Amino acid sequence: MNLKIISSTDRPNSWALKVSQYVSGLYKTKDIEAQVISLEDFPLVDVIGGKYGKEIPSIKKFRDPILNADALIFVIPEYNGGFPGILKMFIDYLPFPGAFEKMPMAFIGEASGAFGALRSVEQFQMIANYRNALQFPERVFIPRVSKEFDPETGLKDDFKQKLLDSQVENFIKFVRDNS
Numbered sequence: 001m002n003l004k005i006i007s008s009t010d011r012p013n014s015w016a017l018k019v020s021q022y023v024s025g026l027y028k029t030k031d032i033e034a035q036v037i038s039l040e041d042f043p044l045v046d047v048i049g050g051k052y053g054k055e056i057p058s059i060k061k062f063r064d065p066i067l068n069a070d071a072l073i074f075v076i077p078e079y080n081g082g083f084p085g086i087l088k089m090f091i092d093y094l095p096f097p098g099a100f101e102k103m104p105m106a107f108i109g110e111a112s113g114a115f116g117a118l119r120s121v122e123q124f125q126m127i128a129n130y131r132n133a134l135q136f137p138e139r140v141f142i143p144r145v146s147k148e149f150d151p152e153t154g155l156k157d158d159f160k161q162k163l164l165d166s167q168v169e170n171f172i173k174f175v176r177d178n179s
């Protein structure tokens with residue numbers, strides 16, 4: 001099973017990346033490879049000027065491993081009550097309409113605020129829905145991420161850690177059932 005975890009911001013030293021790396025480790029304990037791909041590496045400079053629909057080699061190289069995955073896990077922060085702009089840019093340079101069709105996806109929100117990026121995840125799910133992705137219903141939200149999450153040990157709240165462990169375990173089954 002080939003999973004990719006998308007750290008959905010280009011902010012350097014983001015909590016999204018730390019959470020993504022931690023979650024990758026959880027999949028590893030289940031013998032599942034879940035490589036982290038950071039949107040910091042999205043070749044933004046190559047799309048300046050609005051090159052929608054054009055074949056851009058650096059974009060293709062970035063997106064192909066994602067589109068060829070069996071499933072995706074999005075780790076999404078909240079920026080101004082929504083998901084980061086770089087995530088929309090990434091989506092807008094995917095092939096249309098095929099990309100994400102029947103792609104199993106799971107979602108983790110994280111933010112400094114009290115709602116753990118619920119808004120960002122739900123906004124992104126509207127787009128995932130539009131692109132006919134298969135959305136896994138167990139979502140995880142991490143509020144006050146810098147206080148409530150430790151990059152080595154995970155969530156400090158036992159109940160939330162159980163939700164994350166459950167997402168990992170059940171998403172693997174969901175991907176198997178839908179492949």
Ligand SMILES: Cc1cc2nc3c(=O)[nH]c(=O)nc-3n(C[C@H](O)[C@H](O)[C@H](O)COP(=O)(O)O)c2cc1C
Nearest residue numbers: 009011014015016077078079080081110111112113
């Ligand atoms: C441009 C910008 C806008 C933000 N807006 C919000 C917000 O609306 N709600 C919130 O809880 N946190 C907001 N934050 C703080 C992030 O939640 C915080 O940076 C947190 O660490 C998660 O983002 P990260 O993955 O970039 O670290 C914002 C951060 C940035 C950079």
